[in-house]
Amino acid sequence: xxxxxxxxxxxxxxxxxxxxxxxxxxxxxxxxxxxxxxxxxxxxxxxxxxxxxxxxxxxxxxxxxxxxxxxxxxxxxxxxxxxxxxxxxxxxxxxxxxxxxxxxxxxxxxxxxxxxxxxxxxxxxxxxxxxxxxxxxxxxxxxxxxxxxxxxxxxxxxxxxxxxxxxxxxxxxxxxxxxxxxxxxxxxxxxxxxxxxxxxxxxxxxxxxxxxxxxxxxxxxxxxxxxx
Numbered sequence: 001x002x003x004x005x006x007x008x009x010x011x012x013x014x015x016x017x018x019x020x021x022x023x024x025x026x027x028x029x030x031x032x033x034x035x036x037x038x039x040x041x042x043x044x045x046x047x048x049x050x051x052x053x054x055x056x057x058x059x060x061x062x063x064x065x066x067x068x069x070x071x072x073x074x075x076x077x078x079x080x081x082x083x084x085x086x087x088x089x090x091x092x093x094x095x096x097x098x099x100x101x102x103x104x105x106x107x108x109x110x111x112x113x114x115x116x117x118x119x120x121x122x123x124x125x126x127x128x129x130x131x132x133x134x135x136x137x138x139x140x141x142x143x144x145x146x147x148x149x150x151x152x153x154x155x156x157x158x159x160x161x162x163x164x165x166x167x168x169x170x171x172x173x174x175x176x177x178x179x180x181x182x183x184x185x186x187x188x189x190x191x192x193x194x195x196x197x198x199x200x201x202x203x204x205x206x207x208x209x210x211x212x213x214x215x216x217x218x219x220x221x222x223x224x225x226x227x228x
Contacts, residue, residue: 011100011147012037012080016070020088021047023190028056030092034101037080041070066223067142068166072159075150081105084147085159085167091117091188092145099185100147107149109174110181111140118191120199135182138175142167145187152177163223165213 013036017024024040031038040053043065053060063073071085082103086092096112113131116123130141140146146167152174153159160169174180194202209222 010080011082011084012039012078013084013086014039014071014074014078015086015088016041016067017045017049017088018043018065019045019047021049021052023089024049024052027088027090034097039074039078041074043070066163068160068162072161075153075159081150082147083150083153086145087142089190090145093186096185096187107151108178108181109148109152110183111144111146112183112185112187114143115186115188116191117188118195120195122199123191126203138179139168139171140180143189162219164219164226
């Protein structure tokens, strides 16, 4: 996965991780051979996440945990014209990767349709509603794999370095430039954490956090409550 030092990658993939060893193996195997610049930013994992990333020859960085901070650090080291913000537990179909190899020259941003995988029958309608809401509001979530031209990220002052709702805040700032390109190509996400906490309680909890954030709640306080 190392880039030729004499070439500039068209796409840099930034993957923030925190104890994501097993998921990271799977996603790095999927990205292998695509010619993307891969940057793994570790948030002080206690497992072998960093060792896995180094085994695959990715650029590895470390900082305090916090997805916004990790993503922004990765962006500071990225060389690609386009930046793809990818969760470690995502699965990426070939068609989605093919699309990312042909991104246009002009600046813009977008995301993919999320497809939640798990045993609960609620996951399919939840995924459908997440994608529909995103199309209507122009607000995207991290599970939808946002891709952004670096010029836009620089224009808005970088990726918001907040511990929660960084994806929502990033979408809000990017919307001032242009609406997102809402691709119908899939990005598959495991719903294991949703099912461990209960699918419906997780949905209600996330809506509560988003509503609180919308009305001005401090993301630091929200993060402390979310991770407690």
